[in-house]
Amino acid sequence: MLQHRHLLGIEGLSKAEITTILDLAELYAKQNRSAQKHSTALSGMTQVNMFFEASTRTQSSFEIAGKRLGADVMNMQMSASSISKGETLIDTAMTLNAMHPDLLVVRHPHSGAVALLAEKVNCAVLNAGDGRHEHPTQALLDALTIRRAKGRLHRLTIAICGDIAHSRVARSNLLLLGKMENRVRLVGPRTLMPSGIDQLGVEITDDMEAGLQGADVVMMLRLQKERMDGGFIPSEREYYHRWGLDAAKLAHAKPDAIVMHPGPMNRGVEIDGVLADDINRSVIQEQVEMGVAVRMAAMDLLARGLRAQPEGVYV
């Protein structure tokens, strides 16, 4: 069980909790590959997915995870409904809370918004990404993918490359990988590095070859053009030339280094298309697979927490 009612970020998780989630996810990964994918961890429970930001991958991953655990799953497209009518985030949350959902999966364009919402509801809230702050299930699924490929999740050299500044995935990942005692390098143009990030126990370089030197894991990030207000890089072709991952740059990493990407990819911008599809190096498809397993594990553990609450506190 987890120490918290909600899963709002990696920041609040202990090493032991991370391991607990990954161990359970491992079981669900196995189950997901079998013909009998259903279990009853969430049976009788209602899961609502509230996405204030467009998402296909994460939302469907949470939806499949909930359904496989036996929950009633509802998807709400928030941009279409209450926001346009001027309802505040807190009112939306309170309204929904009155319908007694058990699990609320929330994505919001503003940092801290999911935590704000979590304060106002009785159910368990899962952060599916808030602004540039955190995306905990993505970091957990990345961790599981790494652990399965490398056999361990400590003392690895991991290069996180590209658009760090606009990435919640990078923040959650560097927190998680740091907690598990790995060596984390951030590689990318200085214009895409968050300010003061060098004070957080990571190595920073703008040289892709130096950054990849001896790396066990190469994690590419998407260039988040939609979050930029212009002028971070001169052009996509120059970006690809200096920081796009191709076979030549990857040759500086360890021979058995794996290539990761949280998706969706900009082929030919941050990663070479052929490399992304290379089943010997790229674990991008496995990341998607582990996403479902990790989300099942996280929701299962939060549901156990809910069921363990004394009568009257919850509901």
Add this chain to the structure above:
Amino acid sequence: MTTLTNARLIDPESGAITLGGVRLEDGVIVEILPEGAEGIDCGGKCLAPGIIDIGVKIGEPGERHKESFRTAGRSAAAGGITTMVTRPDTTPAIDSPELLDFFSRRAADLAPVNVLPMAALTKGRDGAEMTEISFLRDAGAVAFTDGDRPLQNPKTLQRALTYAADLGALVMAHPQEPTLSKGACATAGPLASLMGLPAVSPMAERIQLERDMALVEMTGARYHADQITTAAALPTLERAKKAGLKVSAGVSAHHLTLNQFDIEGYRTFFKLKPPLRTEDDRLAVVDAVQSGLIDIICSMHTPQDEESKRLPFEEAASGAVGLETLLPACMQLVHAGHLTLPELFRALALNPAKLLGLEAGRLAVGAPADLILFDPDKPFVLNRTKLHSKSKNTPYDLRRMEGVVLQTYVAGAQVFPLDD
């Protein structure tokens, strides 16, 4: 006639604290009394000139649900502020003599303390055309400012400063480079990066101040920077003062007592403009107040209703109420040994009075009897619901503070506490 005796007199002009009293008649101080005179016994508490707070936002016109003259005035009286110098960033902005006249009449009818209005520097505060500075001054505007909207176009500012300089009018600016600080709600650094908040480098303050100093040098205008909050901007200010430019600067009590870590947990009551700074910056600015490089401490009273604060951090309104917490917040600096009481009242009363050419702000014969009696040591826990202000958005809720205003006098009449 009122005689107050057996008080510790805080005289910011001489820097002395003496035991004695004052005799008030016809709204002015007519005599400074030695120890042991007959009169109302102040029990050894501190008697100081009333606070002159430059940069108070009142919700009238336009946002009376956030603050009215009446509630702001009562809040000021309770906080020991005897003169509120108000901001023109209302809806609509105070940018015409007619509006200013309406504003002043409402203020005189409803506020128990002095209200001196500032007027907009440009029409509609949109940074394009200067307002009728001369007419507005005749109507009572004591300074000209576009509030927290920095004037982006140097040509407009150059003309406004030149025009104001001819009239001897004071211009108050918000020195934050607007393109860098656009959308920012935290100070750039590891904390903002981890929280994923749009942030601005502290250099944005220095860049704008440097530009403004060049324009002041060019035009000879009188210039007041509303808030200087970073160590990086201090050398610029010092250089300008040494060069003899007519420049002064203020800082809010919030920036003197809080730092960037207070926004952790996305606490929107700590979302200010400019954003809270690092602890190094805070200490540098406290030192600058002590040395006199920064002239004035203000509350930057900015009332916001609950709705505008109960939002994700980026979307939430910025600003905090500060009238009633100004003195106890500043007393933290006194108790920590950063400032003496006379130094504090130099920044709270004497310097603002000098800047605006007022007789107040002093404990001297002939000065207006705008006085406060306070207990510098009395501890309390702040309860925001008890504030007189209509809006309760204080960052100090539940904070342990010291320093309680016992009585406030405006022109010799007691305005706090009132028995009603």
